[in-house]
Amino acid sequence: MASAPSKLYADDVSLLVVLLDTNPFFWSTSSLPFSKFLSHVLAFLNSILVLNQLNEVVVIGTGYASCKYLYNSSSYSNHGLEDGRMPALCTRLLKNLEEFVIGDEQSIKEDPRGGTMSSLLSGSLSMALCHIQKVFRSGSLHPQPRILCLQGSPDGPEQYVAIMNAIFSAQRSMVPIDSCYIGSHNSAFLQQASYITGGVYLKPQQMDGLFQYLSTVFATDLHSRTFLQLPKSVGVDFRASCFCHKKTIDMGYVCSVCLSIFCKHHKKCSTCGSVFGETPVELDSVSKQKRKTPE
């Protein structure tokens, strides 16, 4: 299942799965209004469909309390203009998006005490990967899939394990995860996702030019990418989340049995139940006499 498919199909046909962050907590604080953001994204998606008539676009909404498929270009014809005004992409997507956002806000009202500001990236990533597996199953002639995360919300450390699972599965199926992060700080999850899967991570500086960033960096198919000078990585935040408080840490204690990460010394591992000795081990104390490199 997980093995990568053969590459018999044309290498410049793309399936772009866009994960659209609709988290109302983020958009209510963002300097870029959601409607402006949407007009950039719609123009970008239209340009993908125009670049090659075989290209496909799937949009999944990443909400605060739910995730949902919003649009799939292969189920509607995008030829011509519906009732003479707007292409199907806009009408369909906007209609589904509106329903989704209203439903999502409804569930926030039902459970208002959440302290976290993150959106459910792990859910939309998992759905995107399931969809891409379906495309792989459809036979040897299929477009080259990639995932683009349009994310603004901060990372939700409680999703750490789920997001890492999704990243490794994407890596095994050779699906790159591109990220365009429009929040205020960098996203460690998306930096790792793009680094591990060979995608591009970008944090645009000028929000007014979002369309230009999207179309120059993320519009090219995977084959043409090899000829481009894409933005270089500005580093990857490899910090982990501790299992005890879901806090992001750069140093911690690791259980030798199950490799769970903790931010401070515990007597017992909460994941596997192992009981530890009093003092934590630093491996270096023994490896001082490390062997010399043999000739």
Next chain:
Amino acid sequence: MNNGENMRLNGEADEEDDDDDANGGLAAWERTYADDRSWEALQEDESGLLRPIDNKAIYHAQYRRRLRSLSSLATTARIQKGLIRYLYIIIDFSRAATEMDFRPSRMAVVAKHVEAFVREFFDQNPLSQIGLVTMKDGVAHWLTDLGGSPESHVKALMGKLECSGDASLQNGLELVHGYLNQIPSYGHREVLILYSALNSCDPGDIMETVQKCKTSKIRCSVIGLTAEIFICRHLCQETGGSYSVALDESHFKELLLEHAPPPPAIADSAMPNLIKMGFPQRAAESSIAICSCHKEAKVGGGYTCPRCKARVCELPTECRICGLTLISSPHLARSYHHLFPIIPFDEVTDKVLHDPRHQTPKVCFGCQESLMNPGNSPGIRVSCPKCKQHFCLDCDIYIHESLHNCPGCESFRRPKLATYDE
């Protein structure tokens, strides 16, 4: 990445196949049939007609059985993932490895599965190290030093795919004994020999070498590709390893992968403890810094120790300045799906499907595939016991075997989660 290596391997193997004159005298068209074994994909039906095997149903049934046995196993066995194992793989690339009883040749089959094994080994033992040694022309060749990067091992192995001469068990053991004897005592020393030949061409008394390995506490295991040999059995018995002989390719793969989890004897003796570790950040591609390991100025890449801010080139390692063990957190995270396995999905019964009070979803929650039969009646599907979403059988397999997340559970914020924060 993985695929690329595979394809290259197959490509080389094919070339080798073509060049080989000792191909049993088969014509090219005969060989394509012999290689494909297309007759194995057929079965006879009641009326005696040949039909292709219905793979999908069989595959799904097999998978459900595997899933059940796995989930019962997971509750009983506790595997020590933090063990530090130092494993040398000695591969026999003597003349015997050109034999074609394995398709396309023993060498190609061994190389292909060693590649898979190396990756699986690091998934299961992220803190351990592997080294590769080959035996040919009566001597042992050192291929890679002990290291923690699967890519460098796979690359070195694929670059050296040729066989000749005789195998020498003693030379191989002497070589790795020299390396393994020097590693610190907290590491577990292991050797895995993949042996094609039926003989060993040794310069001295191999019994002495076996005793040397025993006193150095090196656990030696052998997987044979031909038949049982006395000296291999003796070696494994003396050093506490396991000896097995592969019947065919899938059996070989199975035997090899059995060596990926730590041997039970080692796992039981190790005390659980907490290891202090640092998770360094990767520096920007354009940054310039002097690394502490090679003492050279380097542009881009590299990692910064979170405690003393020294730069190192590779992970995992220990900081040369402050001694902190440095590891990339994704390295650890690869094994986390074993800790938080997702429960098997339940098959949705016909009764529930045809109950008018239940709303049955028309599409798979994961991939949007239609779950309806051609006649617009609800088709076969599974559902997650936690989130109650319905999934198609293909997604079921993908979710449990590769993704390790339930898209349904991940897509709904449960009120419980909110209490986790702060």
